[in-house]
Amino acid sequence: MGLNVPGLIATVGFYVAVLATGIWASKRAKAKTTTGTVTEVALLGGRTINLAVGIFTMTATWVGGGFILGIAEAVYSPQKGLAWALMPAYYSVSFIIGGLFFAKPMRERKYVTMMDPFQIKYGKTVAALMVIPAIIVDVLWVACTLMALGGTISTILDMPYVYSVVLSAAVAIVYTLLGGLYSVAYTDVIQLILIFIALWLCVPFILLNPIPLDISLTAFNHTYQPPWTGRVETQDICKWLDDFLVLSVGALGFQCFHQRTLSSSSAAKAQITCFAAALMILILGIPSVLIGAVAASTDWNQTDYGAPSPYERGEAYGILPICLQYLVPPYVSIIGIAAVAAAVMSSTDSGLISSTSMFTSNIYKNIRKEASDREIQWVIRIAVIVTGVVGTSLTFLDNSILGLWVLGADVGYCVILPQLICVLFCPVSNGYGAGAGYFLGILLRILSGEPLIFLPPAIHFPGGQIIDGVYIQQAPVRTVAMLFTLLCVLFFSYLFEQLFRRHVLPQRWDVLGVSNTMAPRLDQASSIADGETMTIMSPSALESSQAKVEENTQL
Known part of the structure; x- marks a missing residue:
């Protein structure tokens, strides 16, 4: 099979559209710089992200390549099935918990990153320790999403894997460099709309293909492989619960989540954003479940893919693009590429801006207290590039999208989440x-x-x-x-x-x-001279607070 030229043209067209949106958003970011600090505008959109855009960017952040391809992979896998692929439900629970308990206190205290409460209460050294695993989570996130797109494009367009990964990473890096969170948020709107339309457009063609068996028949009966609904054996209950907690509650240990709530124009809107995203992510997870179910119901020997099956070849991680390639018409598979590309972009840029936020705000600005706005702008740009390059390099080390996705969530759950709970509520x-x-x-x-x-x-x-x-x-x-x-x-x-x-x-x-x-209360530690009014803990405010502690020590 030669290069899929129409598909390549459609993919390039999508990238151009996303890049144009990022450039437009970067102009808005420059206009907002006059009304807010460089850090706030670049990393939080000046805290002026409206409700609709906030809901779109929150949802798009989690509906990434790992989400779309990982769900299909798990449903298709004979050892897992739907019982082990409830990621949409997990993240929905995460958003609800985040909206109820985390969004309001974080937004009301006007933090810039989720590391700010650590810096305020524990000091710079301890906060720097917490930043390390948080950045590792984001780098794994970037790698996971790029791996998803690389596998999809290389399968459908017959392009080399390395070209598709590098091209996608370059586009995401460029528009994130240009406009910061503004570019990320507004491109997420386009990407999420495209994900919704493209995936739901592909589903009917896959379901109506005559080769796969009816998924209602294979849901509970052993056909070409065990039922795609899967089951949780008695000895696996603890592991299933562990996965559930890691992928639901553990998501609250991601800076990506808190960056969306902190960029909202108010605490109330931050909470509404979480609750609305909880519903949207359930809807967007259904197509991947259906595609995975169809893959498990297909005799691949009857398709051009041939035998053995993708699972037997070790290609289960790419089952969604394989279905788009062999079970739907070519023009529909092109639309599917756009959906995966949109999903990858919406999550890759989130990982880039997330790690950049923590490095710039909680490490560099503590080291270089006298840094100018121009210097901070260059630090943000360099951090975006470094994160993108490191994340891209990791895509060549592992062939399981689901595994890399879970590993990132593991770090957030085991290391960051318990610390965040303690610093906020204990x-x-x-x-x-x-x-x-x-x-x-x-x-x-x-x-x-x-x-x-x-x-x-x-x-x-x-x-x-x-x-x-x-x-x-x-x-x-x-x-x-x-x-x-x-x-x-x-x-x-x-x-x-x-x-x-x-x-x-x-x-x-x-x-x-x-x-x-x-052990003072966190709100007491973060208060400045204006009494009960909560302000952003900038480096100067933090230094003032620490100076008071040193003065008390001398007395």
Whole structure:
């Protein structure tokens, strides 16, 4: 099969349209710079993102290439099925929880990133530690989305994988460089509309193809492979619950989520954005489920793809583009390419701007307090490029989109989420507890092992089994690690507070200033001279707050 020229033309046309939208949005960003700081405009759109755009960009951020292709892969996989592919429901739960408990306090305190509360309460050093895993999550996110598009374009257009990945990454980097969050948000509107139309347009053609069996018949009957609905065996219940928590609650440990709520024009709109996105993401997940079900109901020997099946060839990760290539007319497959390309762009740019936000606001501006606006602009641009290049390079190291997606969520769930819960809702938490929980939690997670990165477990939790000489955990190890981190933060925070309060440890050893504050409320720590009014914790405001702590220490 030669190069699919019509498909290539359509793909290039889509990229040009997205790039044009990004350029238009960048002009709006420049206009807004006169009414807000460079950091706020570039990273939060000046906090003027309206409700409609906010809902679109929140939904599009999570409906990425990993979402669309990962769901189809899981439904099609004989070892998983629909019972293990409920990502739309997981993320819907995540949005609802985020809207109820996280969006309002974060937006009302006018944070720039989700790392700001750590910096305010624990100090710069501890906050910098928290930024590292958060950036790793975003880099994995970028890699996952680009891998999805690379597999799709290389399958349908017969283009080399490396060309499709590099081209897609370059377009996303360029328009993110031009307009920051404005470009990301407004291109997300176009991308989400295209995703919705294209996927739902492809579904009828796939369902009506005469080769696959009726998916209602294969849902519960063994045909070409086990039923696509899947099942959760008794011994797998704990693992299923673990996956559910990682992909639902764990999503709240992503800067991408909080960046959308923080860019809203008000706390109320931030909450509405979450609730509306919870409904939209359910609808957008249905096409991938149906395509995965059709793939599981297809005798591939009757198609031009031939035997053996995609699963037997190790190509289950690309089952959605394979269906678009062999089960629908060529012009429909081109539309499907556009849908996947749109999904990838909407998530790739989110990962780029997310990691850039944390690096610029919580690391660089703390090191270079006197940095000018022009310098900050260049730092943002360089950070976007570096994140894009690193994420792109990772796409050549793994061939499981679902695995890379879950690995990123794992980091957010086990490391970041428990720390965020403590810093926002647990007054007793302090920097010593956060540091102890950080290192001990990561240590436990590493010792628990991870098959996705071929890390054997050093700790064997009860209920596991040995397969091919390797111990496979059946316990919810990630949830155990998350809860362990949470408890460590609280325990060691209380312990050190008492040690300093009771003068068991001398105050001169208190490098984090805990003995002076004795676990203050976060809103007290972030208040400035205007009493109860909450303001953005800029570097100058933070320095003023820390100066007061030092002055109290001297007294």
